[in-house]
Amino acid sequence: MSDEKYIEERVGRRNPYQVPEGYFEAFTSQLMQQLPERPAKARQVRMRRPLYIAAACIAALFISGAAWLFMSQPEAQPQAPAQLAVQQETVEESIDEAADYMMLDNHDIYALLSEN
Numbered sequence: 248m249s250d251e252k253y254i255e256e257r258v259g260r261r262n263p264y265q266v267p268e269g270y271f272e273a274f275t276s277q278l279m280q281q282l283p284e285r286p287a288k289a290r291q292v293r294m295r296r297p298l299y300i301a302a303a304c305i306a307a308l309f310i311s312g313a314a315w316l317f318m319s320q321p322e323a324q325p326q327a328p329a330q331l332a333v334q335q336e337t338v339e340e341s342i343d344e345a346a347d348y349m350m351l352d353n354h355d356i357y358a359l360l361s362e363n
Contacts, residue, residue, distance in 0.1 A: 346356075
């Protein structure tokens with residue numbers, strides 16, 4: 248015999264659990280009376296929370312701004328004229344290399360420019 252049939256034979260189909268009369272009408276008021284009062288300190292911390300968040304945001308902005316200013320300042324290194332000439336030569340060489348790679352001569356470049 249299964250457990251369900253045994254229980255049904257002994258107890259029947261009636262529901263043995265019942266809710267007392269008026270239980271849900273007074274439930275909320277009883278529950279609120281049973282809750283402890285919050286201490287005043289917890290309220291103060293909760294009220295100051297937006298101020299703490301705003302102060303943290305402002306501090307983060309200042310720190311990130313200072314870091315950006317520190318990182319964006321170029322290092323002042325005087326370059327000798329010889330270094331500038333070497334840099335200019337390397338740029339010209341790279342342009343020549345690119346033109347050679349694309350196998351373009353002056354006539355082809357003029358033709359491409361005139362089409363646009």
